[in-house]
Amino acid sequence: MDKEAIVRRTRGEQPLWVWLAVLTANDRRCTYCEEKPSQTLEHETPLATKGRDVWWNLVPACDRCNGWKHKSSATMWQFNMKMQHLHPKVGFARNTLPIQVVEGITDRVERVQREIQDPARLQWFEHHYGARKKPRLRGETLEGVEDCMEGLQSYPYLPWTSPEVRNSSSRCTRRLCCGHTDRDARLQWITVTEDEHRAFAQAAFHKGLSVSDLLSHLVRTYPAERSDDRLAMPASDHEEVSQ
Numbered sequence: 001m002d003k004e005a006i007v008r009r010t011r012g013e014q015p016l017w018v019w020l021a022v023l024t025a026n027d028r029r030c031t032y033c034e035e036k037p038s039q040t041l042e043h044e045t046p047l048a049t050k051g052r053d054v055w056w057n058l059v060p061a062c063d064r065c066n067g068w069k070h071k072s073s074a075t076m077w078q079f080n081m082k083m084q085h086l087h088p089k090v091g092f093a094r095n096t097l098p099i100q101v102v103e104g105i106t107d108r109v110e111r112v113q114r115e116i117q118d119p120a121r122l123q124w125f126e127h128h129y130g131a132r133k134k135p136r137l138r139g140e141t142l143e144g145v146e147d148c149m150e151g152l153q154s155y156p157y158l159p160w161t162s163p164e165v166r167n168s169s170s171r172c173t174r175r176l177c178c179g180h181t182d183r184d185a186r187l188q189w190i191t192v193t194e195d196e197h198r199a200f201a202q203a204a205f206h207k208g209l210s211v212s213d214l215l216s217h218l219v220r221t222y223p224a225e226r227s228d229d230r231l232a233m234p235a236s237d238h239e240e241v242s243q
């Protein structure tokens with residue numbers, strides 16, 4: 001896909017998956033105030049001052065901040081708000097955020113842009129939402145963002161952080177996400193107690209693996225070690241009957 005072609009569009013023409021990738025970043029909060037949910041794609045360096053309409057220039061923002069910032073760059077807006085706090089009578093900015101919030105803007109913009117530019121994350125959004133049309137009304141797009149946030153909460157880990165089952169540029173094959181649709185993969189359900197689950201999750205965490213990765217590792221290596229383990233394993237009822 002020609003990424004340059006997509007990124008040159010104006011905000012309204014950005015495809016749905018770009019809206020979702022940007023608005024779900026920063027845990028769906030506005031990059032500037034971190035108080036309100038993000039509602040729009042904000043050009044960090046505005047188009048009016050040579051800012052490009054590309055995703056590495058987009059951050060999620062609320063309508064209020066988007067309006068207040070208007071045609072300033074984030075750095076200039078931050079500067080004006082700082083001056084407003086220092087010299088309230090001069091009128092550097094008509095409205096301003098609390099000073100602690102203002103101080104953090106540059107760092108937050110950098111962090112949120114890093115999150116949005118993560119190639120695995122971008123690819124995941126494109127795989128899952130690339131084929132969907134953006135609704136005509138912004139309210140409907142924002143409902144889509146809600147659904148997407150809800151969907152993401154159902155994964156034990158952010159799906160784009162789990163390894164790919166195999167390489168595919170056309171669809172998602174991430175293990176904790178769509179990997180089970182891989183021809184060679186099977187989805188396996190197991191039943192454990194709350195305590196067992198907690199202990200296993202901790203063990204996986206210490207190994208730096210996801211629960212699912214550790215479990216599949218055990219399933220893969222167990223048959224090879226079975227002969228050594230035989231005596232140590234608790235015998236099942238079935239085995240006792242047959243002995």
Ligand SMILES: [Zn+2]
Nearest residue numbers: 030033062065
């Ligand atoms: Zn805001």
Ligand SMILES: [Zn+2]
Nearest residue numbers: 172174177178
């Ligand atoms: Zn997937």
